[in-house]
Amino acid sequence: MLGFIRMNLMESHDYHGKSSQADRWRAAEDRFRLLLESHGWKLKSVPRKSAYEADLLVRRGSVSYAVELKAASEGRGDRLVPLFAQAALQVMRIERRNALPLAVVCAPRVPMAVAEQVLAFAAKYVPDDVAVGVFDFQDLAMFRGPGLEPLNAQPSRPPRSSSPLRESRPLFSDLNQWMLKVLLANELPEHMLSAPRGHYRNASQLARAAQVSLMSAFRFVEQLRKERYLHESASSLQLVRRESLIHRWQAASDRAPREIPMRFRLPGNSEGQLRKIVSSGRACLALFAAADALKLGFVKGVPPHVYVERIQPANIAAWKSLRPCEPGESPDVVMRQAPVPQSIFRGMVRADGGAASDVLQVWLDVASHPSRGVEQAEFIRQRVLEPLISHRA
Numbered sequence: 001m002l003g004f005i006r007m008n009l010m011e012s013h014d015y016h017g018k019s020s021q022a023d024r025w026r027a028a029e030d031r032f033r034l035l036l037e038s039h040g041w042k043l044k045s046v047p048r049k050s051a052y053e054a055d056l057l058v059r060r061g062s063v064s065y066a067v068e069l070k071a072a073s074e075g076r077g078d079r080l081v082p083l084f085a086q087a088a089l090q091v092m093r094i095e096r097r098n099a100l101p102l103a104v105v106c107a108p109r110v111p112m113a114v115a116e117q118v119l120a121f122a123a124k125y126v127p128d129d130v131a132v133g134v135f136d137f138q139d140l141a142m143f144r145g146p147g148l149e150p151l152n153a154q155p156s157r158p159p160r161s162s163s164p165l166r167e168s169r170p171l172f173s174d175l176n177q178w179m180l181k182v183l184l185a186n187e188l189p190e191h192m193l194s195a196p197r198g199h200y201r202n203a204s205q206l207a208r209a210a211q212v213s214l215m216s217a218f219r220f221v222e223q224l225r226k227e228r229y230l231h232e233s234a235s236s237l238q239l240v241r242r243e244s245l246i247h248r249w250q251a252a253s254d255r256a257p258r259e260i261p262m263r264f265r266l267p268g269n270s271e272g273q274l275r276k277i278v279s280s281g282r283a284c285l286a287l288f289a290a291a292d293a294l295k296l297g298f299v300k301g302v303p304p305h306v307y308v309e310r311i312q313p314a315n316i317a318a319w320k321s322l323r324p325c326e327p328g329e330s331p332d333v334v335m336r337q338a339p340v341p342q343s344i345f346r347g348m349v350r351a352d353g354g355a356a357s358d359v360l361q362v363w364l365d366v367a368s369h370p371s372r373g374v375e376q377a378e379f380i381r382q383r384v385l386e387p388l389i390s391h392r393a
C-alpha cells in the first residue's frame with residue numbers, strides 16, 4: 001500500500017525533472033507526512049507570512065519542530081549539501097516559539113553515501129540544537145534530533161551483482177569498544193576509567209567526545225539501535241538490555257592472546273623495574289596486575305601481565321631491561337599484545353605509580369583466564385560493576 005502511494009505521488013507530480021519546484025516541494029511534503037504519520041507524528045502546514053516563519057510544524061507528544069524542507073530533483077551530493085546548508089540557515093532564523101529547529105532535504109533517490117555526506121556537513125558546520133533530516137522516495141530516512149531516530153530506515157535495495165555480500169560490521173570492534181566505555185563512563189569512578197563523561201544526544205556528539213570520526217560513531221549508534229540496545233525514547237543515548245550486551249562483549253573478548261614471557265636482565269627490584277615499564281607511556285598493566293593496581297586484586301601468584309601495542313622482534317628489543325625467557329624459566333612479566341589497542345590505551349588509568357587497564361577492560365580480560373579468572377571477574381562485578389550491568393532505564 002505504501003509503495004502504491006509512493007508511486008502515485010511520483011507520477012502525479014512528475015518528480016523526475018519535468019515538475020516545477022512547487023510540485024517537487026508538494027511531493028516532498030506528502031512523502032514527509034506519510035513518513036511522520038506512520039510513526040505517530042502530526043504534520044501541520046502553516047501559510048508562510050514572512051521569511052522568518054516556518055511553513056511546516058510537526059509534533060509528537062511534548063516534542064515539536066519547526067521545519068524547513070527542501071526538495072531536489074537529484075540526490076547528488078553537490079545538490080543536496082548546498083540545499084541543506086540553505087535549509088539550516090533559514091531554520092535558524094525563523095520564529096520558532098517553543099518548537100525546535102529541523103532542517104530537512106530530500107530527493108527521489110538519495111544514495112547512502114550522499115546522506116552520510118549531508119550528516120557529516122551538519123555535524124561540522126551546523127549548531128547542535130538544529131535537528132537534521134535526509135530522506136528519499138524509496139526507503140532511506142536518516143534523522144538526527146530528539147525523538148526523530150525511530151524514523152530512520154536503511155535502503156532495502158538488492159546489492160549490485162558485481163559486489164559480493166558483506167557481513168555486518170562487528171559490534172565489538174576496537175573503536176566500538178572504546179565508544180561503549182564512553183557511554184558507560186558516567187557510571188564508573190574516574191580513577192577506574194579514563195574517558196569523557198557526559199550525556200550525548202546523537203552520534204555527532206558522541207563522535208566529538210570520543211574523538212572518533214562521525215561515520216564511526218554513526219554506524220556504531222545505528223547498530224546499537226538496530227539490535228535494540230538503545231532506549232528508544234530517551235533524550236540521550238542510553239544503553240538498555242545491558243546483561244545481554246555485556247555478555248556478548250565478554251564473549252567477543254574471549255580470544256587467544258599473543259604474548260611472550262620475559263625476564264628482567266638485572267636481578268632484584270622487579271617491582272621497580274615493572275613500574276618503570278608501565279610509566280613509559282607505551283605499556284600498561286593488564287589482567288590481575290591491573291586489578292591489584294585498582295585495589296580490586298583477588299588472585300595471587302600470577303606473573304604480572306603488561307599490554308603493549310605490538311609484539312614483534314623490533315618492539316621487544318626496544319625494552320632494554322627485558323629479555324625473552326629461556327625454556328623452563330619462570331617469567332618476571334608476560335608481555336601481551338593489546339587486542340583492541342584504541343580501547344585499551346585510551347581507557348587506561350594512572351594507578352599505583354604507573355598505567356593500568358581500566359576496570360571494564362580488566363573484567364573482560366580476566367573472565368576467561370584459567371588462573372581463577374572467573375572468581376576475579378565475579379569479585380569485580382560485585383564490587384564495582386553490578387549497578388552498571390543491572391541498570392534499568
